[in-house]
Amino acid sequence: MYRLSNSGLRLLTIAGAVGVFTLATGAVGASGVRTSTTGRVHLRGTAYEFNSVHTMLAGATVRVAELPRLKAIVRRDGTYDLVVPDRARVTPYIQAAGYHTIYLQTFTTAGEDLANVNFQTPSEPVYRGLVALLHVPVDARGDPVRCAIVSTFSTKNVRDLNYAAFVAYGAHGVAGATATAKPALPKPVYFNASVIPDPTQAVSSNDGGVVWADVPTGVYTISGHHPVSRFASFVASCRPGRIVNANPPWGLYQLAPPNPARVSATWSVRGSHAAVLSWTVRRLPANAVVRVRCSGSDCPFASRTFRPTTSTLDLRRALGAPASQLRADQTLEVIVSAHAFNGVVVRWTILAGRTPVPVAFCVPDGDSAPRRHC
Numbered sequence: 481m482y483r484l485s486n487s488g489l490r491l492l493t494i495a496g497a498v499g500v501f502t503l504a505t506g507a508v509g510a511s512g513v514r515t516s517t518t519g520r521v522h523l524r525g526t527a528y529e530f531n532s533v534h535t536m537l538a539g540a541t542v543r544v545a546e547l548p549r550l551k552a553i554v555r556r557d558g559t560y561d562l563v564v565p566d567r568a569r570v571t572p573y574i575q576a577a578g579y580h581t582i583y584l585q586t587f588t589t590a591g592e593d594l595a596n597v598n599f600q601t602p603s604e605p606v607y608r609g610l611v612a613l614l615h616v617p618v619d620a621r622g623d624p625v626r627c628a629i630v631s632t633f634s635t636k637n638v639r640d641l642n643y644a645a646f647v648a649y650g651a652h653g654v655a656g657a658t659a660t661a662k663p664a665l666p667k668p669v670y671f672n673a674s675v676i677p678d679p680t681q682a683v684s685s686n687d688g689g690v691v692w693a694d695v696p697t698g699v700y701t702i703s704g705h706h707p708v709s710r711f712a713s714f715v716a717s718c719r720p721g722r723i724v725n726a727n728p729p730w731g732l733y734q735l736a737p738p739n740p741a742r743v744s745a746t747w748s749v750r751g752s753h754a755a756v757l758s759w760t761v762r763r764l765p766a767n768a769v770v771r772v773r774c775s776g777s778d779c780p781f782a783s784r785t786f787r788p789t790t791s792t793l794d795l796r797r798a799l800g801a802p803a804s805q806l807r808a809d810q811t812l813e814v815i816v817s818a819h820a821f822n823g824v825v826v827r828w829t830i831l832a833g834r835t836p837v838p839v840a841f842c843v844p845d846g847d848s849a850p851r852r853h854c
Contacts, residue, residue: 521589523562525597526643527554527574531606533647537599540576545583545717558643566591571717574599580607580622585631585714585726586699592848596643596729614669614677614693619721627695627718629668631731633657633688633704633711636820639729639736639846646729653688654734657706661692665700668692690732702732710735729846736845738854740765741816743826745795745838752832755804756812759795764788765818772799776810776830808832817843825850 527542529535536558544550544562546569552562554576564570566589573583579601587594602610604622611618617625633654638646646652659668671689672678684690695718704711711732716724726732740763748755761770770786770793780802786793795814796803806812808830816824823843828836841850 519566520563521566521591522593523564523570523572523587523597524593524595525560525599526558527560527576527599527601528558529579530600530602533600537574537576537579537601540574540579540599540601542572542574542599545571545573564589572597572599574601576601579603580723583717583722583724585724585730586717588715590849596641596646598643598727598729600725600727614691616693621721623721624694624723626720627697627722627724629661629692629695629700629702629716629718629724629726631659631690631702631714631726632728633659633684633690633706633732634728634734636734636736636845639733640819641729651686652728653684653686654706654709654711655684655686655688657684657688657704657709657711657732658682659684659690659732660703660705661700662703663698663700665692665695688732702726704732733846735854736820736822738842739816739818739821739824741768741818741824743814743816743824743838743840745828745836747828747835749830749833749835752808754806754808754830754836756796756799756806759799759803761788761793761795761814761816762791764791764793764816765821768816768818770795771813771815771817773813773815774802774806774810775813776807778807779810780805806830812836821845822854823850 527537527540537554538556540554542552542560542562544564550564552560554560569586569588571583571586573581575581582599582601616628619625634652635654638649638652641649668690669677669679670681670684671687672681673685673687675687677691698718700716701713702716703713711734714726714731742762745759746757748757768788772784774781786798810830812828814826822845825841825843827839830836841852842854843850844854
């Protein structure tokens with residue numbers, strides 16, 4: 481029932497009213513750091529006071545509902561690093577003296593570290609104000625009798641930002657969206673432009689907030705709907721007493737559009753030797769980063785990074801002599817990343833006597849693993 485507010489990250493003033501890329505190949509983003517080779521992955525993020533984004537919850541404990549032996553202690557700067565099993569369902573939650581316990585959405589780990597898994601945590605007095613405003617039935621300890629689910633329709637522009645840049649970005653909601661649950665729940669309450677839950681609000685406002693305040697026990701898939709945008713869905717695991725806050729840059733985040741960049745190359749192959757005769761990236765978005773990787777034995781280079789200032793990059797010229805020193809059993813990749821776009825990966829595997837054939841992948845904004853379709 482609390483999120484970063486969307487007016488320059490001002491407070492979610494409900495309390496005042498009462499008195500939610502590292503590519504495997506190396507880019508920086510919101511969710512991944514490296515793919516797992518050990519059967520474990522890391523959940524990393526920042527824990528802070530919900531109505532004071534610079535007040536960090538140092539000393540708080542982050543745990544996992546499904547794995548009670550696992551825990552991580554929040555550092556002085558608010559960050560934490562929790563190691564969890566790969567290929568597992570995990571619902572992180574936080575405990576801190578003077579603050580109400582908050583659960584995040586349920587993640588299914590899938591070979592990637594997750595970054596910016598942040599906790600925005602209300603103090604107990606603010607929590608009680610929220611409960612009163614939303615008329616949430618609570619037990620003798622002040623916990624919800626049932627469960628609450630909260631999220632934010634957040635813009636794609638904050639998906640790949642770290643915490644400092646996320647705070648600096650300011651307002652990050654998307655207006656005009658609706659949320660549904662499966663299994664079905666009654667219509668949720670949307671936050672209005674004044675950052676107040678408003679039962680008369682039919683769709684999300686520029687604040688982006690949405691809440692179900694009285695949810696039965698169950699596992700719910702929450703989905704977003706919008707006339708022109710698509711949103712990620714998330715899983716909320718509800719139990720009596722839980723507040724599930726799927727906050728940005730997770731939860732109902734806006735899915736990024738395809739990257740317009742187009743990579744083309746022509747090759748000369750003689751036996752086990754290969755050279756790139758022409759190699760161009762066109763239609764580059766503003767502020768794009770282009771990385772070229774060579775893997776395999778005796779590569780003439782490992783990785784090169786370019787930051788073009790125009791919409792076209794001549795990679796053959798930029799790379800120079802190494803572009804003529806490739807050999808069989810090497811793999812060449814071009815990775816194009818740009819803020820608020822999905823990534824582009826084009827890969828060539830060099831085989832003796834054969835012209836390499838490009839294989840294209842995409843990387844969802846804020847994700848880390850290339851896939852055939854985003």
